[in-house]
Amino acid sequence: PATESKRLRIAMQKSGRLSVDSQALFTSCGLKINLREQRLIAHVExxxxxxxxxxxxxxxxxxMDGxxxxxxxxxxxxxxxSLQRKLDNDSFDYTVLKRLDFGGCRLSIAVPQEENYSGAASLEGKTIATTYPRLLARYLKQQGVNARIVNLKGSVEVAPRAGLADAICDLVSTGATLEANxxxxxxxxxxxxxxxxxRKGLTDERQLKLINKLMPRINGVMQANE
Ligand code: ATP
Ligand code: ZN
Incomplete structure (x- = not known):
């Protein structure tokens, strides 16, 4: 029924590098979530x-799809x-409410240790494996470099040893994984x-009010962590 209030839907990573911090942020903001339930949807009590x-x-x-x-x-x-959706002419609108203080990493080019590397030009004509083909293509274009991009969903760091690529473009936080390979x-x-x-076009007043209530809490939690 139209009178029933719509619950605000928040998507977070189920399990991985962002899940613990995302859940901790929600909890710090006062959301009571049943953490034991390993279900797709968790109702905030x-x-x-x-x-x-x-x-x-x-x-x-x-x-982006609302x-x-x-x-x-x-x-x-x-x-x-976003880059992929622009190419496909799909909707790619959203608003960033807050840049958070976790999940920090860099997307980097890595080459075999014995390889000489003197800037992006060294990648000319090479094959590069990555999970981020659009970000890599944008970078190569900016640098005026022509290279072949191999899109791998996983095990990117073993691609050079496996003879699948000359270089990789992968996420790095400490560099230990790169070194190990x-x-x-x-x-x-x-x-x-x-x-x-x-999402764009969120107009439900109760939902907007709820977001307006959450944002100062998020800011407060982040300030307290500084
Ligand atoms: P999913 O099963 O949800 O697809 P995933 O394996 O793709 O998980 P994770 O490895 O959990 O993803 O990483 C999630 C996000 O964490 C990355 O997209 C990135 O924004 C961030 N991150 C922070 N540090 C790292 C890192 N060292 N390696 C990879 N991702 C990192
Ligand atoms: Zn993933």
């Missing part, structure tokens, strides 16, 4: 909010999806953090 727990890759699309109202996702995944980080092409995003 004390507010009109439902938490949807999904793959991080699905979060930008859920918000299926979820808010989402927490890495800028790397968000930007990659005989690779060295040579260029950073994108710096990312987790962001809280909102």
């Amino acid at each position: 004390n507010m009109d909010i439902d938490i949807l727990r999904v793959r991080d890759d699905d979060i930008p699309g859920l918000v 299926v979820c109202d808010l989402g927490i996702v890495g800028e790397n995944v968000l930007e990659e999806e 005989g690779l060295k980080e040579v260029d950073v092409i994108y710096r990312s953090k987790a962001v809280l995003i909102q």
Whole structure:
């Protein structure tokens, strides 16, 4: 029925590098979530909010298609999806409500340790494996470099050893994984953090009020963590 209030839907990563921090942020903001329930949808007990727990890759699309109202996702995944949707002429609108203080990482070019590297020009004519083909293509275009991009969903760091690529473009936080695979980080092409995003065209007054109530809490939690 039209009179029934719509619950605010927030998408977060189900399990992975963003889940613990996302859940902690919600909890710090006073949301009472049943953490033991490993279900897709978790109802917040004390507010009109439902938490949807999904793959991080699905979060930008859920918000851009208006299926979820808010989402927490890495800028790397968000930007990659936006670039892809622009190419496909799909909707790619959203608003960033807040850049968060977790999920920090960089998208970097890495090459075998014994390789000489003197800037992006060294990639000319090479094959580069990545999970982020659009971000990499944008970088290569900016640098005026022609290279072949191999799109891998996983195990990117083993691609050079497996003879699938000359270089990789992958997420790095400490560099330990690269080193373990005989690779060295040579260029950073994108710096990312987790962001809280909102769908375009959210007009329900109760939902907007709820967001206006949450934002100062998020700011407060982040200030307290500084
Ligand atoms: P899912 O199963 O949800 O698809 P995933 O394996 O794709 O998970 P994770 O490895 O959990 O993703 O990473 C989620 C996000 O965490 C990344 O997209 C990135 O924004 C951030 N992140 C922070 N540090 C790192 C890192 N060292 N490596 C990879 N991602 C990182
Ligand atoms: Zn993912």
